[in-house]
Amino acid sequence: xxxxxxxxxxNLRQFSTLVPTRRTMRIYPLGFSRLKIVYSNWNPRNLLLxxxxxxxxxxxxxxxxxALIFKSGDNFQAKGIGTxxxxxxxxxxxxxxxxxxxxxxxxxxxGLKKITFHHKASNEDVLTKETKPTPVNYKKLSQECSSLSxxxxxxxxxxxxxxxxxxxxxxxxAKRMSDDQKRVEKQLMFNHPAFNQLCEQVMxxxxxMHYDHLLFSLHAMVKLGIPQNTLLVQTLLRVVQxxxxxxxxxxxxxxxxxxxxxxxCKNVDVLRAGLRILVDQQVWKIERVFxxxxxxxxxxxxxxxxxxxxxxxxxxxxxxxxxxxxxxHMFEALAAMNHRSVILLDECSKMVIGNIxxxxxxxxxxxxxxxxxxxxxxxxxxxxxxxYVATTIDIWxxxxxxxxxxxxxxxxxxxxxxxxxxxxxxxxxxxxxNMKSIICILHxxxxxxxxxxxxTSEFQExxxxxxxxxxxxxxxxxxxxxxxxFCLMNHFPMALxxxxxQKDVINELMSGDERNAHKLRILAAxxxxxxxxxxxxxxxxxxxxxxxxxxxxxVADALSSLLGEGYFSKNRQLPHNYHIDFEVRxxxxxxxxLPFSDVVTCxxxxxxxxxxxxxxxxxxxxxxxxxxxxxxxxxHLKVMGFHVILVRNWEVERLEMQDVVTLLKTKLYSAExxxxxxxxxxxxx
Numbered sequence: 001x002x003x004x005x006x007x008x009x010x011n012l013r014q015f016s017t018l019v020p021t022r023r024t025m026r027i028y029p030l031g032f033s034r035l036k037i038v039y040s041n042w043n044p045r046n047l048l049l050x051x052x053x054x055x056x057x058x059x060x061x062x063x064x065x066x067a068l069i070f071k072s073g074d075n076f077q078a079k080g081i082g083t084x085x086x087x088x089x090x091x092x093x094x095x096x097x098x099x100x101x102x103x104x105x106x107x108x109x110x111g112l113k114k115i116t117f118h119h120k121a122s123n124e125d126v127l128t129k130e131t132k133p134t135p136v137n138y139k140k141l142s143q144e145c146s147s148l149s150x151x152x153x154x155x156x157x158x159x160x161x162x163x164x165x166x167x168x169x170x171x172x173x174a175k176r177m178s179d180d181q182k183r184v185e186k187q188l189m190f191n192h193p194a195f196n197q198l199c200e201q202v203m204x205x206x207x208x209m210h211y212d213h214l215l216f217s218l219h220a221m222v223k224l225g226i227p228q229n230t231l232l233v234q235t236l237l238r239v240v241q242x243x244x245x246x247x248x249x250x251x252x253x254x255x256x257x258x259x260x261x262x263x264x265c266k267n268v269d270v271l272r273a274g275l276r277i278l279v280d281q282q283v284w285k286i287e288r289v290f291x292x293x294x295x296x297x298x299x300x301x302x303x304x305x306x307x308x309x310x311x312x313x314x315x316x317x318x319x320x321x322x323x324x325x326x327x328x329h330m331f332e333a334l335a336a337m338n339h340r341s342v343i344l345l346d347e348c349s350k351m352v353i354g355n356i357x358x359x360x361x362x363x364x365x366x367x368x369x370x371x372x373x374x375x376x377x378x379x380x381x382x383x384x385x386x387x388y389v390a391t392t393i394d395i396w397x398x399x400x401x402x403x404x405x406x407x408x409x410x411x412x413x414x415x416x417x418x419x420x421x422x423x424x425x426x427x428x429x430x431x432x433x434n435m436k437s438i439i440c441i442l443h444x445x446x447x448x449x450x451x452x453x454x455x456t457s458e459f460q461e462x463x464x465x466x467x468x469x470x471x472x473x474x475x476x477x478x479x480x481x482x483x484x485x486f487c488l489m490n491h492f493p494m495a496l497x498x499x500x501x502q503k504d505v506i507n508e509l510m511s512g513d514e515r516n517a518h519k520l521r522i523l524a525a526x527x528x529x530x531x532x533x534x535x536x537x538x539x540x541x542x543x544x545x546x547x548x549x550x551x552x553x554x555v556a557d558a559l560s561s562l563l564g565e566g567y568f569s570k571n572r573q574l575p576h577n578y579h580i581d582f583e584v585r586x587x588x589x590x591x592x593x594l595p596f597s598d599v600v601t602c603x604x605x606x607x608x609x610x611x612x613x614x615x616x617x618x619x620x621x622x623x624x625x626x627x628x629x630x631x632x633x634x635x636h637l638k639v640m641g642f643h644v645i646l647v648r649n650w651e652v653e654r655l656e657m658q659d660v661v662t663l664l665k666t667k668l669y670s671a672e673x674x675x676x677x678x679x680x681x682x683x684x685x
Contacts, residue, residue, distance in 0.1 A: 138165035142172040148189040148224075156194035162209045163201040164217030171220035186225055199232045206239040211246040214239065215254040222261050229265070237267040244274050252278070253291040256298035260336070272300060280307055283314050289326045292318065293333045301338035308339045319347055327351035328363050335370035342376070349381040356388045361400050364389075368407035377411065379621055386415035393421050398432055401425075405444050412627070414448040414620040423452050423459050430462045435470040438463060439478055442485035448620060449488070449631045460486070464493035471496070476505050477516060484519040487526040488628040490635065497523070522632075525576035529639045552581050552613045554652055558660040559584075559611075562668075567593050568611075574640065578633065581647075582611035590643065590670040609668065610642040615649050623648075 145151045148170045155166050170189065174182050189195055202217055209217075218236045226233060240255070247255060255275060262268050279295050286292050296311050315330065322330070327348040334341060352359070352367065364385055371378070389396060389404060401422055408415065426433065426441065433441070442463055444450075452459065467474075467482055474482075476499075483496050499505065500523065509516040552570075559568050559582060572583045585594040586607045594606065616623065618630040626634070626646075634644045645667045652660055 138168040141169040145173060148173060148185045149192055152192045152194040155198055159201060162213050163198055163205055164209055164213045166198055167217045167220035171223050174224060203232060203235050206236055211243055212251050215251055215258060219254055219258045222258060228263055234267055237271060241271050241274060244278060247278060249286060249291050253294045256294040260298045276303060276307060283310055289318050289321055293329050296333040297336040299337055303337065308337055312339060312341045312344060315344055324351060324355045331367045331370035335373040340374045340376060345376050349378050353381060353384040356384050365403060365407065372407065372410045377621060382413045386418045390418040390421055398425060402437060402440060406440055409444045409447050412621045414450055414625060419450050420452050423455060427455060427459055427462050430466045433466055435474060438467050439482050442482050446485035446488035446628045449626060449628045460489060460491040464496060468495050476509055480509060480516060480519050484522055487522055488632050490530060492531055521577050525636060529636050554660060555613055555647055558657060558664050562661050562664055563593050567596055569596050580610040581613045584609040608642050609645060610637050611645045611647060613647045613649055
């Protein structure tokens with residue numbers, strides 16, 4: 001017995017002599033262990049494995065191979081042992097596994113008496129406590145330093161553990177800088193002679209520093225613009241993977257934020273996969289809504305649907321704890337995960353509407369972008385945002401309002417008051433617009449088919465005049481986009497149109513994107529139908545659409561029931577690349593249907609009726625105002641002599657056949673002829 005105890009004490013003395021660090025263990029509530037480290041005469045070079053040497057390896061192996069079976073020795077006492085040292089283990093050899101407090105009680109199974117170790121402070125311990133360096137505080141460091149180079153200068157004067165705090169301090173300082181200053185400071189940081197030393201120190205410390213420090217340092221590096229493919233970043237990613245089981249809720253939030261900011265690569269993908277597994281196991285234990293939203297943003301669009309639904313259910317459970325900020329950020333989080341939870345979005349929309357005043361531009365734009373990405377349409381939410389912007393339009397920059405209008409256009413939402421106010425501001429100060437802004441404004445107003453009663457013509461002239469000043473700088477494609485917008489608005493500035501009618505420009509545009517060819521055909525149709533311009537180059541017609549694209553079976557059956565066979569035609573292709581679903585021939589009063597023939601009669605008493613079956617996308621969000629292309633098509637069909645009837649597909653799908661017949665009957669016949677239609681028409685209704 002005495003031999004074994006003596007051997008054990010000999011190992012303790014060897015261990016304390018060779019190992020430069022001391023540690024104790026704390027058990028945290030979530031079950032993860034963190035080790036408190038005391039450094040004595042610390043030197044970053046001592047962290048290298050090679051410096052630890054082979055001298056202690058055999059001692060460590062011998063120490064643990066007998067599982068603490070003591071041998072006899074001169075210093076062993078049966079009831080107690082007085083010792084001047086405490087067992088310390090370097091993390092590089094046994095990371096986060098083995099530790100001893102200052103007092104230990106061991107109760108052997110073989111009947112040995114209880115042995116208690118009492119730690120007495122030696123002179124060496126007192127000296128160590130007096131001379132050990134105080135860990136660097138990144139908050140204090142960021143207040144004392146005014147630039148990134150100042151932090152590196154402080155590091156070069158005397159490195160202090162942990163090195164991660166230097167990166168955190170630099171990121172805090174960088175956040176206070178302007179973009180130009182930040183760019184200059186980052187370059188000075190990379191060129192600083194101490195920067196490489198700091199990177200090497202952080203890599204050496206990565207396996208022994210606290211896990212949250214490790215994540216904060218990685219986050220700071222990513223935000224400071226350190227390239228992701230560097231050895232430093234990739235090393236930290238690997239260490240984070242190895243230690244992911246140490247992740248508590250705070251670390252989970254930081255890790256999610258870091259991964260969200262990083263580009264995909266092998267280590268990032270593996271770490272994200274590990275995070276998904278961890279989240280799947282711990283999602284119900286997450287207490288903070290902020291952490292939950294960070295996790296939702298991070299798991300990615302390709303996360304398993306089961307995990308997405310689990311996160312959705314967790315968010316729904318926490319709804320009563322959502323703050324205004326949480327409800328605003330929920331849109332962006334769900335869009336990042338590509339999960340459209342209508343219930344959750346509806347509840348968050350109510351909170352946003354109730355607290356819309358004072359909402360910053362970035363939050364409003366993020367909400368609208370997320371709604372677009374999720375294909376979520378909430379008329380009340382959009383109206384509340386537009387009302388707020390219209391009420392406070394004087395405090396907004398013109399480009400901010402324009403950006404919101406672009407998002408509204410993507411959503412198909414037309415707010416007349418906001419668009420009228422913006423139009424007035426544009427007319428009052430056209431010089432503030434650049435070429436890109438002009439093209440975007442034209443696109444928004446033409447797409448939403450918006451006209452202001454008394455100022456539309458003035459607005460169009462101002463836009464045309466402003467854009468004419470950029471003729472020498474604008475590309476043919478951008479000019480075509482702008483002119484196509486003017487065509488939708490039924491305005492034709494020839495100073496902008498004539499450059500597009502050159503044969504070389506047309507050939508250039510036709511050889512590019514098919515969308516350019518489509519817009520050129522729109523321009524040609526407008527010039528011929530709206531202003532009877534004959535100086536138009538004939539364009540090759542596009543291929544005819546497939547008949548399968550326009551079945552409209554329910555409407556066709558209803559017309560057959562209402563009119564009978566031979567009194568209407570399906571899928572009519574017209575000049576200028578126009579297609580109509582059904583054509584009906586009637587008398588001029590639209591009180592009687594005429595037998596249909598392919599020969600178009602030009603009699604003054606014949607009215608051609610075009611029946612268009614239109615989807616939701618051709619209307620604005622309120623489903624009451626047709627959008628630009630549909631409005632232009634209706635205008636051109638009227639020029640070609642048609643009376644246009646619109647049949648809304650989504651309404652027909654909900655109706656029974658008899659109701660569809662009644663709907664078509666009321667649309668086909670004029671109000672005066674409707675009461676006598678049954679007598680005058682060949683109808684089986």
